[in-house]
Amino acid sequence: MSTAPAEPARADTPVIQVEGLGVALGGQQILSGIDVAVGPGEVVALLGANGSGKSTLVRALLGIVPVDSGTVRLFGQPLGAGVPWKRVGYVPQRLPAATGVPANAIEVVTSGLLTGRRLRPPRDARARAQAALEQVGMADKARRPVHELSGGQQQRVLIARALVRSPDLLVLDEPTSGIDIPTQQTFVDTVQRLHADGATVLVILHELGPFAPLIQRALVLRHGRLVHDGAPPHARDEHAEPGHDHTHPHADPETPGAGPTITIEVTP
Template identity: 65%
Template sequence: MRLGASPVLRGVDLTVRRGEVVALLGANGSGKSTLVRTLVGVLPPSAGDVRLLGRPLGDGVPWGRVGYVPQRVSAAAGVPSTAEEVVASGLLHGRRLRLPRGWRARVREALDQVGLADRAHRPTHQLSGGQQQRVLIARALVRRPEVLVLDEPVAGVDRPSQEAFAATMTRLVGDGMTVLVVLHELGELAPLVQRCVVLRHGRVVHDGAPPHPRPGHEDSDHEHVHPHAHSRTLQRAEDVRLADGPFEARLDARDDSAEDEGAR
């Protein structure tokens, strides 16, 4: 995989099996985000093959069965969206440009899964950074995915939000969801992670049991917050657009009776 003339990923051979919880670890610049963005079709691979849910990457992938949580998105100008509107945008993918029948119930269910049902009508810019990240997780969960891919979901969020996220993931993993999550450290997710893949300079240098944390990082009072994490706010549903691809969505939250809900 290349970005411009520079190779970012080299010889990565990775298989995530159904029901596995795999953590992708590595220092900043190791290629973690590039790898997951390639896996979900946001970036095109420059070489090699990618298969998702048994299908070659492309239009043949059943994208409605895949949930993706990007790194914290940046703010943008405009009228702020509510948490409900942002989560609803997760139901739009591929050729689907209108919300399915029954979307409000699906959105409430997803927000309840992340403990934010009571914030459904709150503008997202009024939520804390951790709550905004949980809204993005709900946006992925509203699809009721079989596979969940998360890119540094707890970077820069406070401990209560980390704990709430870990509780949500515990329930999802208990239901058999397949998870690939990019992390700097295992933190609150350590009990769930079955396997760790460590990248260094774009290459896999470890694939197996979780490595031991560095001294001090396993302490209960250690905050897993890193210098690159930022606190920009999510304001509009459009702010979660990920460039052309299966996870770009346009929102028309006022249409409650459009397509049949079963067409995912």
């Protein structure tokens, strides 16, 4: 008896669907009762004070941390092998410390084409990685070891690593935190192009900043609960949030390695 293949997601199926989500880590409840749906083509900001659970929520959505209760679906599929992970691009705030031989920029970007099912890059991987580096203004640094790059340059490599998949869903964790203004604008321009092509974007921010013209909707977390889902807050309200961390741009450090450390990592 044959098993019928799963039906493709309908055009109106939420890209992200969360119902009753709870996450407990180390015996502490981090998230409780999160219900949210993000539709195709939306650009959504996830806001909240430090410790509100923003990064934990994103990591739960991507299956990086275990879900204690509730459900998560991406592109209509429950978390797991059924999710089309090649359609998801993720830009973490930073990556864990590298071990072994240092990777250069194009190797890190190429690793974005690897998944749990694909452990070898496709034949056109180098060309695609070079094109992604071009999008973020880093084509001339393709052969440079990432530990020799400045913080802003490392951040550009991270976003290129997500872009190389041509994702339909792009998730960014505080991409502008402590990064120079030119790099911030590179992120915004890149997201704008992706959105124009129909991509869905979820971005964690402390404040809307240069992303403000793109943000259509804001989700605000407080103490692990969703307290706002709607129009983005005005700047004055955002700064007035209890516990708000005023994260503003700084000059891109000239000292190599001043930013987040990068290592090659296979994503889901």
